[in-house]
Amino acid sequence: MGRLTGGDPSLLRRINSAVVLRALRGAQESPTLTDLVGATGLSRPTVEGVVDGLVGAGLVTEAAGVSATRRQGRPARRFRFRAEAGHLLGIEIGAHRVSAVLSDLTGRPVGTAERPTTGDASAGERLERVRAAVSDLLRRSEVARSTLRCVGVGTPGIVSGDGSLRLCSALPGWTGLPLGERLRRSFRCPVIVENDANAAVLAERWQGAARGCEDVVMVLAGLSPGAGSLIGGRLHRGFGGAAGEIGALHLLGREDSPERLLSTTGEPLHPLDEAAVARVFRAAGSGDERARLAVERYIRRLVHDVAALVLALDPELVVIGGWAAGLDGVLVPLRKELERYCLRPPRVELSVLGEAAVSTGALRVALNHVEEQLFSVEAASA
């Protein structure tokens, strides 16, 4: 916590406001002013002033259903945080679809939308799908665009701090695209762009397979496999934002692209989508020898990618997402092989969030931003 004595009075107001909001959000039942004085350690006049300001800003309201009464007879007013005062969006822009999830200010989802796209869609077409999905989602959820407080976006590639794509091999027209700037035209609130695998690992830690874990590698096994890592609970982006971009490991053995690995015909598998891969896995399961070999090659490739990450980072947990998370028969051989290759094998789990991992993580990115603005004393005093 920063120094609370002296200095900028507006800063002090921001800090006190964050302290009171935190107490309101964390309260089991709607607290009274007296409860808030007790919970925050602030003086009663300060709490009254802060609550008045928050009510004026629409973030706090008097709670309905008053229970206790003051001895003097008039019931004590109770207050609650208005989670519905604002909304957040988490958007995934992937190779074959865009999807979005809308939530209130606590991150509770109020609706989702999805649009398929083709792998060869242009950047403009893809952004058009995003706009359509978002408009539809807001309309169906009866949420006004003006209540959006932050938009998080998860997409493949190396993302710069300003939300532009430094490099992306998975989506045509994506490299060099000022994605954040383009999307900001559709929203009045901040738009934060994050690498898709980075978003996914945040999501799995928030409400998926990595709850309670601080050192996690999440692998999105897709056309261009990528990984997101938490080290000590924090996202590890790398010096240039390229950490976990293991797709290039394939170049070390050119023939090992997923299209070739999973082929049962000698020709590259095309289109390489979830349905095609599921067909190969099913065929392998029912005894097709060529499919079995294809799956074996695919798993060896995945083991190799994951082993490289594990040996470099030594995480507590590896979460497998993307296609592979939807496939039977991936987890057991992956665990077995990692036991062989890693000096200290990590736990290996499948993604719990599955296809929702990236959009949920994008929502978490937006929520982090808003929480920092509203509830963080450190951010207020920084």
Next chain:
Amino acid sequence: MGRLTGGDPSLLRRINSAVVLRALRGAQESPTLTDLVGATGLSRPTVEGVVDGLVGAGLVTEAAGVSATRRQGRPARRFRFRAEAGHLLGIEIGAHRVSAVLSDLTGRPVGTAERPTTGDASAGERLERVRAAVSDLLRRSEVARSTLRCVGVGTPGIVSGDGSLRLCSALPGWTGLPLGERLRRSFRCPVIVENDANAAVLAERWQGAARGCEDVVMVLAGLSPGAGSLIGGRLHRGFGGAAGEIGALHLLGREDSPERLLSTTGEPLHPLDEAAVARVFRAAGSGDERARLAVERYIRRLVHDVAALVLALDPELVVIGGWAAGLDGVLVPLRKELERYCLRPPRVELSVLGEAAVSTGALRVALNHVEEQLFSVEAASA
């Protein structure tokens, strides 16, 4: 900085002592009490008390060669930090040798020693070499063992917090060895054991190729290649201390052991030591075709290991140490190949410290410990 008001008076003394020692160590010329009052913001009586205590502890002395005189006539006393009041040891225990460097309390070396060992030496034999090298070094440097304040040790393997070897494939009898405990019998001061590649990256950052870099991967290319990483300036050890233990990547292609890669005869190269590897590189340089192919295979292997680390971590800089750092013709192909495989290629440099990297890093580990004790206000107030 911790809270300075109220509380434990001995804690306050420790903090004030650290503040004064820091000012003394950082001073251009030996400061007077008045200088120290100005530099620390402490009161004159406090500074006098602290300096008296430090003189009593042997850490501070009156400086010879008094220059300025006080107006009253009597010359002002000047003080200096006694770097020679204590000593530190950095020890490398490797497959083919042990080496040690002795320094004063600022890390300035006062002597080194080295002993060859054989790759198949037992743990007991290896420890005997360490004791012999240290005794010889102390005697030649005319330093009393009782002045040692901390000993740092760098060695291959996964090292536990208590200094025992959780796992080590490079040295026989090393797995499970309580190395820290064994060495503590020879010293009265703390003994801190660190993985050799971790020590090496600390050394390169301290006084080698990684000066000023916060995100560094150091690769020790040896019989069991290992890597040490700094992320945001801090050592990344991983969840179980196994980060960077990339030796197992070889298992993914069993035949790719350095002994086979570097062979020019079809038989594994044995013994695999620096001289043998240098011979192969020299033969390749003078046009021997089999040697050229062997070197090519070796570099492809190294590129692959380094690429895996780089893709996982995205460092600013890769430092190549171990054998490879002493070999011509490694750096250029490594840079070229990483340019091809990495979305954001890092800088690649050879180790500046070469064979001294691990012992110098072990010394840095010891110095960190002592600096934390003597100069760190945070450690004192923690």
